[in-house]
Amino acid sequence: MKIKTGLCFLLLFSLFIICIIGPMGCANIVAPLGGPKDTIPPRLISAIPKDSTKNFTGKKIIFSFDEYIDGKDIRTELLFSPVPKIDPIVDAKLRTVTVRIKDTLQDSTTYALYFGRGIKDVNEGNILRNFTYVFSTGNTIDRGDFSGSVVVANTGKPDSTLVAVLHDKFDDSAVVKNRPRYIARCDSVGRFHFQYVKPGTYALYALKDEGGSHKYLSKAQLFAFADSPVTVGAHTPPEALYAYVEGLDSVKKTTTGGTTKPPSAPKSTRKESDRRLQVTVNTPNNEFDVLDTFRLSFSSGLKVFDSTQLRFTDEGYHDIDIRKYHYARDSTNKIVTLFYVWPTDTKYHLILPRTFGQDSSGRKLLKDDSISFKTKKDIDYGEIRIRVPSLDMSKHPVLQFVSGDKIKYTLPFNRRKEVRQLLFSPGEYELRILYDTNGNMIWDHGVFFGKNKKQPEKVITIRKKLNVKPNWDNDWDVPL
Incomplete structure (x- = not known):
């Protein structure tokens, strides 16, 4: 009887301990965490043939990476330079990217493949930026190096959709009829960089690459040209280009009136x-x-x-x-x-x-x-006085007030290098200096074709935000 009682007590005690410990133990069972977010771009494991191969004779290049590759942007991002007549075919499958060369390669020529932002992983879209592969069909790798910048002349701002091109033919029609010899993409601040160029003299242009033709096909395209050929070597000085759309002219003053109003008249059918x-x-x-x-x-x-x-x-x-x-x-x-x-x-x-x-x-x-x-009323306007002490008046500067990417007002500077106006529309403006070389108070585009070539007039931004308050004397010194 005592044994049975003891066994019952032991059983009850065990159940009591299980009831206490059991829930606590279950509370500690959690699903495994996913770990930190992947921020590392794909890493190249191998290239066949290897990078910087000389005496290249193949038709196919295979790149292997350490993770799965999203290949949807590779073809649009890839620049093959010197520019081939027939574009290569690009395939991406799992961890492998294959480039099949369809054009006949030239003898003793250095080729570079610039992938831009095209190589990225599948899961997080991490980009292997500016991945470049080089090979030569000859015994040496060309090392000509040349850089520069392009801005849009009438805004003074960069345009990352532009490309810079080098032609080895110097007649004006080459930029229309022929593909360039070398090509480089502009970055977010307008810089371009040519690498692995055969040393020599080239005509330099920049343009909006319509349809991937690398040609100047329309006066509606942004286009820029260097005044003279550039000689590319190991240490070529940089060149600044100013892009314009021919026929695009800024008006002296755009309208500030808002919505229009019909004259009072009775309702009609x-x-x-x-x-x-x-x-x-x-x-x-x-x-x-x-x-x-x-x-x-x-x-x-x-x-x-x-x-x-x-x-x-x-x-x-x-x-x-x-x-x-x-x-x-x-x-x-x-x-x-x-x-x-x-x-x-x-x-x-x-x-x-x-x-x-x-x-x-x-x-x-x-x-x-x-x-x-x-x-x-007067109180609806502000008075402005804007001085630019370091201004070079020999360049015929005028001050542009820009709102919503539109030029609202263009005002001349006086001899004291200031702009003053008693009545001025309140609002937030960007200030730009137009170097008005012909004195007509509007921006003039460049001219490339013909004997009388002319660069576009240049514009620079001197202040991105300036708030003119109504019924207030708005007085500023603005540095260049």
């Missing part, structure tokens, strides 16, 4: 609207910015415009004191500009008789109409 001459003006909220130009915009070009029928009057509808103004039509006949020296805080009326204008379809206003608006 769609049929009436189709029969009526549609006109809008740049006076949002019936308010006009005196730094803007007053514009009448029409939905279709005017065939008839009789400015003598228009009445431009002051608040009391008396036009006796308003004399020095005039109208001008643009080339499309869709915009009529009213030029006038506008005072601030003043009311005006523009009276439009029904017969003042007519488009090519015979549409007129259905009835006489009028547009009433008021100019902004």
Whole structure:
């Protein structure tokens, strides 16, 4: 009986210990952690043939890496230089990248494969940046080395989509008709670097590479050229290029008016609207910015415009004191500009008789109409005084105010190397210096073809953000 009692006690005690220890033990059982995030790019294990091979005669290069490779960007990133007539075929499978050469290789020539950002792993997309492979069909590896930079001339900013090219033919048509001899990609700050170039003299260009042709195919392409050929050796001085789009010119001053407003008129049916001459003006909220130009915009070009029928009057509808103004039509006949020296805080009326204008379809206003608006007050503007003490006035600099990538104002410097204006639109601006060589207050593109080659005018950014406050004397010294 005592034995049974003792066994029962021992059993109960064991169960009690299991109940206490069991949950604690279970709480310590956790799933294994994934470990730190992989930030290491793929590593090259081998290349067949090996890098810097001489007397190369093969048609295939095999690269093996230490992890799986995402091959979707390799073909677009790969630059093969000297540039072949037939592009190579690139395959990526698991840890292997294979490049099959389809073009006939030239004798005694050094070739370089620049993979850019194309080699990356599958899991995290870690990039093996600027991976390069070199081989020679001759007994030596060419060591010509040359670097430089490209900026967009009218902004002073780099464009990483540009490529620099070297041609061994010097006629102007070569950049249009022929693929270049060597090619180098521009980085995020506009720098390019040619390596493994055969020493010699070359024509240097940079361009937006449309469709991978490496040619200058359209005046709508960004394009840059060096004034004279460059001689590439082991230590060639760098070259700065300025890219432009031919035909792209900055306007002296872009409009600052916001949304347009139709003149007051009774509501009409769609049929009436189709029969009526549609006109809008740049006076949002019936308010006009005196730094803007007053514009009448029409939905279709005017065939008839009789400015003598228009009445431009002051608040009391008396036009006796308003004399020095005039109208001008643009080339499309869709915009009529009213030029006038506008005072601030003043009311005006523009009276439009029904017969003042007519488009090519015979549409007129259905009835006489009028547009009433008021100019902004002095306190809506800020006063600015901006000095650039180290400015070289011999380069004919002018100051550009840029907002949202658009040039809002272009103002000249005075002899004290400053720009001052009593009324200026508040807002945040980027300041740029335009070296206005011909003095026309606008940026002018370059000219490459023909006898009279000309580089584009140059622009530099001197301050990325400048906040002009309303009703405030905004005074700054800005270093170059």
